[in-house]
Amino acid sequence: MSIIRPAKATSEPIWPSAGEVARLAVVLLVAVLLQTAVAPHLRLLGAFPDFALIAVVCVALLKGSETGAVFGFLTGIFTAIALMEPFGLSAFVFVLIGYFAGRYAETADLPAGFAPLLTVFVATLVANVLFAMAQFLLAREVPLGFFLGRVLFPSLIFNTLLAAPVYLLVRMWLRGAGDLRAAART
DSSP states (O other): OOOOOOOOOOOOHHHHHHHEEEEHHHHHHHHHIIIIIIGGGBTTTTOOOOOOHHHHHHHHHHHHHHHHHHHHHHHHHHHHHHHTOOHHHHHHHHHHHHHHHHHHHHHHHTTTHHHHHHHHHHHHHHHHHHHHHHHHHTTTOOOHHHHIIIHHHHHHHHHHHHHHHHHHHHHHHHHGGGGGHHHHHO
């Protein structure tokens, strides 16, 4: 005799399966390789693309806040190790970006074409401001005009231009594992 228990009223996070984790690991590896090997050779108006940030946003939009935060942490750690930077700051910033981009995907009514562009734009703005604040707190002051004209605005343009193709590639790669919007519709 089996006892049928009612479903819990609280919604527990749905963690990725082993196949999804493998697909996410490939996205992580490709993002770190692009960030360390390709990004230093691409330049637009003095700014370099941030493939790691764009990948964190794409995964968070497709998989939700918990997976986005974990993916952001791992991306921040591995990117910082590969670039020989202090890894606590980038991991912290990417966790925040991954979590809030995932929350946006879970709670907002996403317009199909503009969600990745808007989210990458806002994530780039937030990440650059957080990195600049950390530099200020470490007494490494950068002139405001230089920060705005040579770092922030070109980064916003470059990352936003790269958001759509990177999002489409990540979505196609993770499609086999399912995505958040497809699960919500069923």
